[in-house]
Amino acid sequence: MEGKSIGDYIKKVSDRIPAEDIPLLVAWAESREFKKGTVLLKEGTVCREFYLVEKGYLRTWYNKDGAAINLNFTFEGAFTTNLKSLNGRLPSELTIEAGEDARVWVFNLDLRRERPGSDAQIVLFVRRLALHIMLVAEEHSNLFKLYTPTERYRYIEKNNPTLLQRISLSQLATYLGVTRETLSRIRGKKV
Amino acid sequence: MEGKSIGDYIKKVSDRIPAEDIPLLVAWAESREFKKGTVLLKEGTVCREFYLVEKGYLRTWYNKDGAAINLNFTFEGAFTTNLKSLNGRLPSELTIEAGEDARVWVFNLDLRRERPGSDAQIVLFVRRLALHIMLVAEEHSNLFKLYTPTERYRYIEKNNPTLLQRISLSQLATYLGVTRETLSRIRGKKV
């Protein structure tokens, strides 16, 4: 048996997406492969795409004085983009790249108008998707606002253990807002 | 002369809102007054409203072990709500209350269907508004992810000086993720 299909992932975005819109949205997407380290969205360019990860994962990071601060990891079945850039047509301050060799469904907004008869459904889906992505991101933001570094790690351990299995300690450290040394020590002392 | 009208504030949410939709949206809103300290959204209840501040300000906070952590201040001309609660019909983990005596335009989703002929426009506006609110909130989140406490204060000083004029040091401290003593010391040492 195969895993979940692109249609299933689209449905998970909102239970209010009409079933008859799914084929239109699937037809809009393009499947592409990216080698580990390949940049999908480059700092300084305007983002025009959503990404749905089918295999591997995508890493979103901010360049602070030459050091990378990870803001997001997107795994199989999840969507990502840079909404600030996409919505405001602003140059991206973030980079999105493949963290492993990846297969990704690309939803390109510039290809949207070339699909007459689908536009209204696509626009509606895009708005729902945008809110969905932001609400997921808010959870990560709240780690910083409400918890201490140790509490953040325990939260991930409990609610997102996939991260611990697939992301290296150094990469995870910047995602949690601590140095790799501190994260190593947090991880060391059990409970 | 009066200040800006509710219609002007609605237009600022997105420049793609059709001018002819504005009157429908204005008619949907209800003006209400709240005394300082009055709770508009109570922890544990499902949020069904958007708020547009006309006068005064609203404060959104999270209750962590009995202590309030401020997550948002909404001033004149800006919108707020709890999108996680509103979108998912989940009990709110946050409280929204009047930080000063306030006059607020309330957009109640349950009153929406009672306005036949406006529903499509309202739904469209609500989606745009939701994204707008999240993108504004993201800026605050990035303060925590990318900057040190001192950098956060300098950022607010430069980009949001209204906060420094209208919010007490103790309230601002939790918004910046430091103790009031630390914020006092940051403020003390000039440049």
Add this chain to the structure above:
DNA sequence: CTGGAGCTGTGACAATAATCACAATCCATG
């Protein structure tokens, strides 16, 4: 199989922020 690049763990020390205590100041109200 082995050398080396890139992780990770850990000790010593420095820097930063929290905590605790209390004095000074602000300011609303009688």
Add this chain to the structure above:
DNA sequence: CATGGATTGTGATTATTGTCACAGCTCCAG
């Protein structure tokens, strides 16, 4: 305009995290 509660400033101390240095480990590529 006096006064008491709330807010802010500041010192002393503790706790936490960052920085630096280096050793050990892992795991490919040759």
